[in-house]
Amino acid sequence: MTDPTSSQAARLGRRTLLRAVVLGAAIIPLAACVGEEDPLAKQAREGNNKNYIAGDGSVEEYAPESRTAPVEIKAVAYDGSAIDSADWAGQATILNFWYAACAPCRIEAPHMVELNKEFGDKAQFIGINVRDEKDAAEAFERNFGIKYPSVQDTEGSIQLAMTKYVPLKAVPTTLVLDKQGRVSARVLGAADKTTLKALINTALTESL
Template sequence: MTDPVPTPRNLSRRTMLRSLMLTAAIVPLAACGAKEDSLTAQANNGDGKNYIAGDGAVQEYEASKRSEPVDITATTYHGTDVDFSKWEGKPVVLNFWYAACAPCRIEAPDLKKLANKFGDKVEFIGVNVRDEAEAAKAFERTFDLPYESIQDTSGDIQLAMTKYVPLQAVPSTLVLDRKGRVRARVIGAADPGTLKSLIDTALTEEL
């Protein structure tokens, strides 16, 4: 008995089967990028919530794959001039936040404790993506933060760092190595134990 001549219906089924098999083959390869895809989807879905809900996911970068040193010069809400190039030789913790962000308020006490713990060995700096000075300073007073923040309502710093921090992914935290390069990122409220470990590694690793 010979096989039936393929009909349009048979061809459609075969095409669907091939598509399903191809999809199944691609999924394992794409899994390592699932977090980025999810963040991108949240940023582009137009649902109006105006932020990306990170889950504290951590990514570390091998020394050979790190960026050029982060080059930021700015002035904090308190009038302090900031030049990242002058911090070379020590790690930097760069935290993106704004006052009405609930996860930002949750992680603020932990950031305060870590900043106090590491003292002069590590530089902490905030990047506020929404607030004018009054709201930002009120937040800093409420949580008694021992470090200052840069205003980035223009989005210039976020745009410069989109390789590591998707737009509207707040809070997010970057840990820079002693050469000023991004060595780790946390999307979402940072677990204090995890962030401490990332900072410890940045302090002790060989570069």
């Protein structure tokens, strides 16, 4: 004769197993939709001060219909000037994430200076320093003749905020924003001058 208690336990066990299988099936697709965490954002969150992941110079352009909302940044630059993304409308904006001891940053710095001069008030260049305190950053800027402002982001708040728009993944990373303030292109690693110039021209001349 079958023990009623044993039969009831077996039925409960089957229900529990079935519920686990159904829930598991619901959870797996959701997990698959979550992308891998941006490595630079992870470093900023961990606060390990490494702040350097090598980029390969790769370029990614974003079609107007695939761009995110306009980038929003409010900060104070090393020179005391106010940085407000609300002021960027109507021009191209170049955000360059860097720090002084980063070898690729030193390679691309002269190109940034030359392009800043070439584009004048048609494009706004802004540096985002991910590691240095004020003295080290300003020494770098003097050494390379950088006139455009840079913002200190050693705590990683801007880097983390940028994950809403496009993953950074490397230092240096350069983002080109269109005339609406949306990310139109990303360069991972040292930016080639000719390539960056073409990306800025595209942002300035495209019909949105």
